[in-house]
Amino acid sequence: MKSTKIINFDIKGDERGSLAAIEQLKDIPFEIKRVYYIFDTQENFVRGKHAHTQLEQVLICVSGNCKVKLDNGKEQEIIELKGRNQGLFIGIMIWREMYDFSKDCVLLVLASEYYDEKEYIRDYNEFLKEVK
Numbered sequence: 566m567k568s569t570k571i572i573n574f575d576i577k578g579d580e581r582g583s584l585a586a587i588e589q590l591k592d593i594p595f596e597i598k599r600v601y602y603i604f605d606t607q608e609n610f611v612r613g614k615h616a617h618t619q620l621e622q623v624l625i626c627v628s629g630n631c632k633v634k635l636d637n638g639k640e641q642e643i644i645e646l647k648g649r650n651q652g653l654f655i656g657i658m659i660w661r662e663m664y665d666f667s668k669d670c671v672l673l674v675l676a677s678e679y680y681d682e683k684e685y686i687r688d689y690n691e692f693l694k695e696v697k
């Protein structure tokens with residue numbers, strides 16, 4: 566889907582285990598202003614349910630797995646996030662829902678902007694109107 570893409574990170578591995586390093590403007594296409602992570606998500610809850618007018622993000626499941634439903638107002642796509650080497654880039658004006666979190670899921674989010682509730686669209690009908 567346009568404005569979204571899977572980014573594969575290089576994993577450095579040796580007999581001790583694995584390491585992933587992520588550098589802004591190299592591994593991800595923006596400067597990172599904010600990092601947050603979602604964990605201990607309770608069963609059957611859906612998170613997200615919004616789009617952003619300004620913000621770009623990369624989502625990485627650093628533990629466990631979850632699903633992300635992406636919606637650009639015309640088409641929908643479901644991505645399963647499980648690989649430690651895998652980031653999901655989501656550009657502006659994409660409705661996203663995160664669900665089916667495993668108990669051990671830690672979803673790390675790298676964001677291009679500081680938190681600003683004003684740039685959220687949390688109403689799906691409003692999103693459909695704006696995205697046209």
Ligand code: TYD
Pocket residue numbers: 599601603611612613614680
């Ligand atoms: P919310 O947007 O509901 O999370 P999700 O997108 O995963 O469904 O955010 C939950 C709460 O956390 C809400 O009160 C806003 C707050 N919050 C911050 O204070 N800073 C942040 O960077 C984020 C993402 C959320």
